[in-house]
Amino acid sequence: MTHILSADIGGTTCKLGIFDKTLNIEEKWEISTNKTGEGILENIYDSFVVHMNRKNIDMENIIGMGIGVPGPIDFENGIVHGAVNLNWTGNIEVRKHMQQYFNGPIYVDNDANVATLGEKFKGAGRNESDVVCITLGTGVGGGIVSNSELIHGHNGSGAEIGHFLVDQNKRFQCNCGMKGCLETVASATGVINLVHHFYPNINMKSNIHDLIASKNVTAKDVFDAAKSGDEFSLFIIDKVAGYIAYAASVISVMTNPKYIIIGGGVSKAGDILLKFIKKHFEKMTFRPAQEDTHIEVAQLGNDAGIIGAAGLIKTYVLEKENQ
Template sequence: MIILAADVGGTTCKLGVMNEALEILHKWEIPTNKEEEGRHILRNIHESFARNARLKGYSMEDVKGTGLGIPGPIDFDNGVVNGAINLNWHGRKNIREAYEQLSGKPVFVDNDANVASLGEQVRGAGRGSKDVVCITLGTGVGGGIISNHELVHGYNGSGGELGHFKVDFKERFQCNCGHKGCLETVASATGVVNLAHYYYKELRFSTLIEDDLEAGTLQAKQVFDAAKAGDEFALYIIRKVSNYIAYALSVISVMTNPEYIIIGGGVSKAGDFLIDHIEERYQEMTFSPAAEGTKIVTAQLGNDAGMIGAAALIKQYVK
């Protein structure tokens, strides 16, 4: 039995063929064709899978189903996407129905951050645990909550939108969602830079990253590199970032009590340096029984997480 999975992004679609153990047999990428309001995307995916089957010598009749990870809000029960700007999709689209018409096989659709979280739970850093929280710190902040092996979707699909947890009550930075104070504004790569500029103007520290601050060319990696080198101002910023993340995780912990909190995304490449700072504040502020035994770790699967998680939807829901 074969499971197909696609992690659909604004630039490329990552495609994978897996067995029932969710081991990747083949994987490749195709460009995301966003022309004509993205109307070609699903057909391009299906045709690429069909070509791969011919090349690799397996039959599409052996496919159990296809899992799709989509960068947009999802009505999981019905497979409906309510707009996906990165794909040039506008309004509500029944992606499950459209792809089932192409493939003739069962289809499950979920948000890209959710399927990446599920991937880490089934074959990555949270493998074997039934209660996991994943938070991805990249250009923005995403995430997913898995409770008793099930992704938390909530009433209208907004469950697990961790980037929009309000943590900055001074409301200093505008979020793309229209509100101020979201975790995304102070803990993403953009958020690290936001805080560096804000506190540089306020405190006027002498710092290794001064030239880039003045020139407006600062990137999050430079802040982490300077902090690791002992730069006092950069360390101050990383402690602020870690405090915001730890606060969000402390509240999530008393609601879901995860065994693993998995940190992914580009910012997580700071590794143990970031984890240690988050862990210190998390232990200080979290209800002790909720924090006991919870492990904060970095993600393991990289770009494969979304594909594996999308395939896991088929394994979990197609009987």
């Protein structure tokens, strides 16, 4: 057996891939995700068969199948507890469903976890055994790899980094129902929360005044202005970075990662965000925990999910066999 099948299921497309044992991509492609939620898993399997036939690969040569899904996961049983983006409600037994077609090992995990595993194996994590990824997009996600394995916790809520209580003033409502979560102050939405909270009450000029006043400002506008030296935008980025650094600091004394990887759309701000995060992290983190810890931007982009989903098979099948 020499190949791994990998699927990263998204609301618009499913990214699919065939990998070798060392997680090199042999082939990758995409199919559209059925907006109704119907037949998604069947479509994935059918697409695998088409591409395997083209490459003359038999099912007997498949080591396992890894699947990333945008929803809360029961990792032990391969069950997704609803996935809003896929129109899936209730408990979807993904592993059991796919076992109708393939009777080898099937591992299912949350999309943020598989992206973390991808960065661990082939990206900014440089194949180290202790890696954290904080993904800054519309919300905040992430994953924690400790001693080469993903942390899931007893009910799958482990590494829900977006729901660290970092804003002690609890100023903004989170989608989870709580206030003060990292997601409310460090996501693209969180950046805008902070802009509208501080701008009327702070004596700083800004080149993006008109955008702020008209409520049309975006996180990208703020980062672009910060890069050109805009005083207010730099103030906001410093605030955002402080909250991210606080979450990273707490994780550092819990699991002591060698790499803390910042991913997602907001991370495209690049060096300016990283510089501020590092500044705060160094000030607030227990010295031994930050020694030789590197904070870096994610490297894999859209491939992180399929690489990480394949990485589930490498981690929980191939590496277990070698222990």
